[in-house]
Amino acid sequence: MEEIISLILHGCMLAGKLKETLPNLATQPDLLSNSLEEITKIFGSAKERVLHSQGSSTTSYLHNLLTLEHQQIGTSVEQWLRSNTQAMDIIQTQLAADRNEAKVSGGVDVRVSEAAVGGFQAAAAVSASNVNIASSSTQRPRRRKDQGVINKITVPAPRIGNTEIPPEDGFTWRKYGQKEIMNSKFPRGYYRCTHQKLYNCPAKKQVQRLDNDPLTFEVMYRGEHTCHMSATAPSTLPPPTADHQIPQDHLSATTEPPTSLWLSMDFNPIRQGGSSSGMIGGRGSGRGSGDDVGTSTGTRYGKEVDFPVMDLADTMFNSGSSSSSMDFIFNSAEHRWESDDKKN
DNA sequence: TGAATTTGACCCTC
DNA sequence: GAGGGTCAAATTCA
Structure with missing residues (x-):
């Protein structure tokens, strides 16, 4: 209850x-x-x-x-x-x-x-x-059983530019593995949140092209983003840039904690063709090559500039909107979550 | 130099 | 033992 x-x-x-x-x-x-x-x-x-x-x-x-x-x-x-x-x-x-x-x-x-x-x-x-949020487990992290598939979506490849990559999803991902999968023509890419180490963000995703439709990617999200939670957001953020944008065909079907999704949203509507295109084969293509399926353009030459949370925070908390009938709910809910955070 | 990807090896589950 | 997920050394690049 x-x-x-x-x-x-x-x-x-x-x-x-x-x-x-x-x-x-x-x-x-x-x-x-x-x-x-x-x-x-x-x-x-x-x-x-x-x-x-x-x-x-x-x-x-x-x-x-x-x-x-x-x-x-x-x-x-x-x-x-x-x-x-x-x-x-x-x-x-x-x-x-x-x-x-x-x-x-x-x-x-x-x-x-x-x-x-x-x-x-x-x-x-x-x-x-x-x-299908897995029950919390204190067991060893590699246990497949406990990896809780949060969400699985299929994403069409961009029709313009490099069709080898799925659209961005608003988060920055770092590829940590790729593996050939049985009965699949295409390898599966393994990604974890770029902020995993810094903010202990457990979010991961797997990206794989469909056998019967190479222009479609199946993206499986696991874990929840904690990296953009306000309470843990970096205190030294770079200045807001105009490069915070989720593409028009952005498909965010992740089921990370609501706050995470909110804070990951981007309020700048204009960025054309700035996707992480250019996935080029070859070992060690390195940073900035865009060799990152689904990686947000927040990564630029190794430097994180992906802090849409700032824009959103400005929008949200500086909106100066008048109080409403919902405020009491809003306030109580916020207190509630704040206290929950303190518990954790 | 630091951060990114690649890739073989290892670990875990089934 | 097979298959999938992760680790970490090697490599690349700005």
């Missing part, structure tokens, strides 16, 4: 933040979609847990609360979208593109995007089905 409440509160917190930053997201349907997806996942997950622990009056109450919360968020977003024709146009355009281009296993992105326009109709559908 503790966990469920924690989930709900965090969902409320993100919803509050979304509400505050809605005007800023008018021209960034990707980010809006991601935000909605994350909130949806949280409430969906909480709802699932409530359903699985039915019986007490408390869980029944929570279930009703979750359903209501879902509807309210959907309504708010829908109203905003309808009042913002520009955003509607952009999102609808993006949706059309997504339908044609993105084959997301489980349909997460497309489904959530549609939910955004249609009033979160499919919100509940995105839940624990894609989330």
Whole structure:
């Protein structure tokens, strides 16, 4: 129950933040979609847990609360979208593109995007089905059984530029292995978060091209990003640059902690063709070669410039938006998570 | 010099 | 023992 409440509160917190930053997201349907997806996942997950622990009056109450919360968020977003024709146009355009281009296993992105326009109709559908968070284990890290597949998506290769690489996903990854896989034509690449050592970020991903469709990548995310959590974010950040951008066809279906996703989002809408293209074979192609499937362009010649969290923080906490009816939820949720952090 | 990728070897699970 | 995941030395490059 503790966990469920924690989930709900965090969902409320993100919803509050979304509400505050809605005007800023008018021209960034990707980010809006991601935000909605994350909130949806949280409430969906909480709802699932409530359903699985039915019986007490408390869980029944929570279930009703979750359903209501879902509807309210959907309504708010829908109203905003309808009042913002520009955003509607952009999102609808993006949706059309997504339908044609993105084959997301489980349909997460497309489904959530549609939910955004249609009033979160499919919100509940995105839940624990894609989330298989492994039970915490103190056992040896290599145990396959405990590696908890967080999410698996298929990503189309870029049509422009180097089609050998999948689109970026907003994070910086470092390749630590590649292996030929049985019954697969193409090797599987193993990546871990660039900040693994620095911030003990456990996030990893595997990238493999599909046998029957070499222009499509299957990306499996494991672990959760902790590197961009505000509490652990580096205190000495480089100045914000204009090079913080998730590409238009960015498909972020990771299920890392919500805060991580939020903080990993990028509020700069303009970066054209700046993908990590140029995967060139050869040993030791080294840094900056772009020889990194899915690596964010945040890596530039070995220096991390990927701190979209700064932009987001500015947007979020300096927005100066007035208080709202959701503030009490927002505040309590934040306190809740802060205290949780202190526990951990 | 430091950070990146490559790749063979090792470890672990099934 | 097979197959997959990770390690770490070697190598590359700005």
